[in-house]
Amino acid sequence: MAFGIFKKFNFGLKKTRESMSGAIDAAISENEDITDQLYDDLEEILIMGDVGMNTSAEICERLREYVSKHHLKKSSQVKGAIKEIVAEMLEGGEDMGLVTMPSIILVIGVNGVGKTTTIGKMAAMYKAQGKKVILGAADTFRAAAIDQLEEWANRAGVDIVKHHEGADPAAVVFDTIQAGIARDADIIICDTAGRLHNKKNLMDEL
Ligand SMILES: Nc1nc2c(ncn2[C@@H]2O[C@H](COP(=O)(O)OP(=O)(O)O)[C@@H](O)[C@H]2O)c(=O)[nH]1
Numbered sequence: 001m002a003f004g005i006f007k008k009f010n011f012g013l014k015k016t017r018e019s020m021s022g023a024i025d026a027a028i029s030e031n032e033d034i035t036d037q038l039y040d041d042l043e044e045i046l047i048m049g050d051v052g053m054n055t056s057a058e059i060c061e062r063l064r065e066y067v068s069k070h071h072l073k074k075s076s077q078v079k080g081a082i083k084e085i086v087a088e089m090l091e092g093g094e095d096m097g098l099v100t101m102p103s104i105i106l107v108i109g110v111n112g113v114g115k116t117t118t119i120g121k122m123a124a125m126y127k128a129q130g131k132k133v134i135l136g137a138a139d140t141f142r143a144a145a146i147d148q149l150e151e152w153a154n155r156a157g158v159d160i161v162k163h164h165e166g167a168d169p170a171a172v173v174f175d176t177i178q179a180g181i182a183r184d185a186d187i188i189i190c191d192t193a194g195r196l197h198n199k200k201n202l203m204d205e206l
């Protein structure tokens, strides 16, 4: 069962991976030498692959430095370089700066980007650090969303506050914060129903 889900997800990502990887291969074979055109093509491919404007520009900037530092000449050497650069950029990461007691994290994003899964992992990570974590199931859109978060709470061994399907998400967040304060939680993490960050009315609702 779990394997089936994994396969399905892997298949889902395969399209993005293949289209981006395929496009990079095509750009490389079109430009044998490393030219400005190649950098432009690569930046466009990254942006089209949802990497984001700033990150795409940074990857290309770092690629230029890498190419000059390693005296690369042929475009075929570029793919390995991009892999190294991206891996380096993903290392480390900033501290969340959780200084208040309790700290409240509201997780927002488009459907299916991994909000609930990330909350589960964060809960386990903070718990392992000896912190008291409480989760709020403010994605009340589907009953399954509440069950999913509950499963993650059970796995991490942390408390969860939930209402029924269709309940007011703000009320769930409110209750979670109340419970967090009452139970001396260090970190409160609230799940939300997927929404586009540029839909103003939906964001204001939060
Ligand atoms: N490979 C991979 N899959 C993930 C990751 N995070 C979430 N998923 C999968 O993506 C799908 C959607 O995740 P979910 O947490 O429900 O997204 P949500 O709608 O934002 O809450 C699920 O099938 C997860 O198992 C990740 O970091 N890596």
Ligand SMILES: [Mg+2]
Binding pocket: 115, 116, 117, 139, 145, 191, 192
């Ligand atoms: Mg979710």
